[in-house]
Amino acid sequence: MANIHFHPNHDLLSRYANGELDSASSILISAHLEFCPHCRQKIAAIEAKQARILESSESATLTPSLSAMMLEIMAHEPAETIIEEVTDCxxxxxxxxxxxxxxxxxxxxxxxxxxxxxxxxxxxxxxxxxxxxxxxxxxxxxxxxxxxxxxxxxxxxxxxxxxxxxxxxxxxxxxxxxxxxxxxxxxxxxxxxxxxxxxxxxxxxxxxxxxxxxxxxxxxxxxx
CATH class of the missing domain: 2.60.120.10 (Jelly Rolls)
Structure with a gap:
C-alpha cells in the first residue's frame, strides 16, 4: 500500500529474516508484510544476501570440481513449492x-x-x-x-x-x-x-x- 509511512526498522527486518525474533514479534511483522511491498522487497534483499554469503562459505570448503557441480545443480534444480491451505477468517x-x-x-x-x-x-x-x-x-x-x-x-x-x-x-x-x-x-x-x-x-x-x-x-x- 502506497500510503504506508511507518515500517519496522532494518534491524527488526534482519532479525525476522534470520528467525531470531520471538513468535509474537514475528506475527506482527508477518502481518505488516501482507500490506507492505516495500518491506517485502527489503526482506527479499536480506535473504538474497544471506544466500550469497552461505553459498560463498560453502563453496570455499569444496574442491573446485565439486563446487562447480553444486552450483550447476543449484542453477537447474527447481525450487520446491509448498502450498498450504488457508481458511478465510x-x-x-x-x-x-x-x-x-x-x-x-x-x-x-x-x-x-x-x-x-x-x-x-x-x-x-x-x-x-x-x-x-x-x-x-x-x-x-x-x-x-x-x-x-x-x-x-x-x-x-x-x-x-x-x-x-x-x-x-x-x-x-x-x-x-x-x-x-x-x-x-x-x-x-x-x-x-x-x-x-x-x-x-x-x-x-x-x-x-x-x-x-x-x-x-x-x-x-x-x-x-
Whole structure:
C-alpha cells in the first residue's frame, strides 16, 4: 500500500529474516508484510544476501570440481513449492467484519472474547508464547485512549480504518513503535473507526488528568 509511512526498522527486518525474533514479534511483522511491498522487497534483499554469503562459505570448503557441480545443480534444480491451505477468517465487531491477517487465520482459536476498556475502546486478547501481550484493539468512531506513556515497548499495526495522535495519522499497514520516550493520546475522528493489532512487553502508564487514577489497574492492558 502506497500510503504506508511507518515500517519496522532494518534491524527488526534482519532479525525476522534470520528467525531470531520471538513468535509474537514475528506475527506482527508477518502481518505488516501482507500490506507492505516495500518491506517485502527489503526482506527479499536480506535473504538474497544471506544466500550469497552461505553459498560463498560453502563453496570455499569444496574442491573446485565439486563446487562447480553444486552450483550447476543449484542453477537447474527447481525450487520446491509448498502450498498450504488457508481458511478465510474474519473478526466480527458489532455489524462490521474485518479479515484476519493470514498469519493468524489458522490460529483464530487463540483469539479471546472482546472486552471493554476506558475511552470507548474494545480489546480481544491473542494468546501467544512468551511474556509479551498481544491484543486486537478496536477504537470506535470519535473515541480515544487516555494519554499514556509506556513502561516498555508497544508496537501497533493498523489493520483497518485509521487513528491519530500528536505525531501523525496512522493508516492500514502502518507499523508504529512506541517506548518510554513517547507520550501520546491515540484517538479516532468522527465517523472513522480503527482496528489494530498491538504488542506490549510492559503495562501502559497513564499521564494526564483523571486517567492517572487508572495506573493501579494498568494490568488490565497487560493481563492474560
Amino acid at each position: 474474519e473478526l466480527t465487531m458489532e455489524d462490521k467484519t474485518y479479515p484476519l491477517p493470514s498469519v493468524l487465520q489458522r490460529h483464530n482459536d487463540k483469539i479471546g472474547p472482546w472486552s471493554r476498556l476506558p475511552g470507548n475502546i474494545k480489546r480481544a486478547q491473542v494468546e501467544v508464547s512468551g511474556d509479551s501481550k498481544m491484543n486486537f484493539i478496536y477504537m470506535d468512531s470519535d473515541s480515544s485512549l487516555p494519554e499514556h506513556t509506556h513502561q516498555g515497548q508497544e508496537i501497533t499495526l493498523v489493520l483497518a480504518g485509521e487513528f491519530y495522535d500528536e505525531s501523525g495519522t496512522y493508516k492500514p499497514g502502518d507499523f508504529i513503535v512506541q517506548t518510554d520516550e513517547h507520550t501520546h493520546l491515540p484517538r479516532t475522528r468522527e465517523g472513522q473507526d480503527c482496528l489494530c493489532l498491538t504488542l506490549l512487553n510492559a503495562p501502559l502508564h497513564f499521564t494526564s488528568g483523571l486517567a492517572t487514577l487508572l495506573n493501579p489497574f494498568s494490568q488490565l492492558f497487560f493481563r492474560r
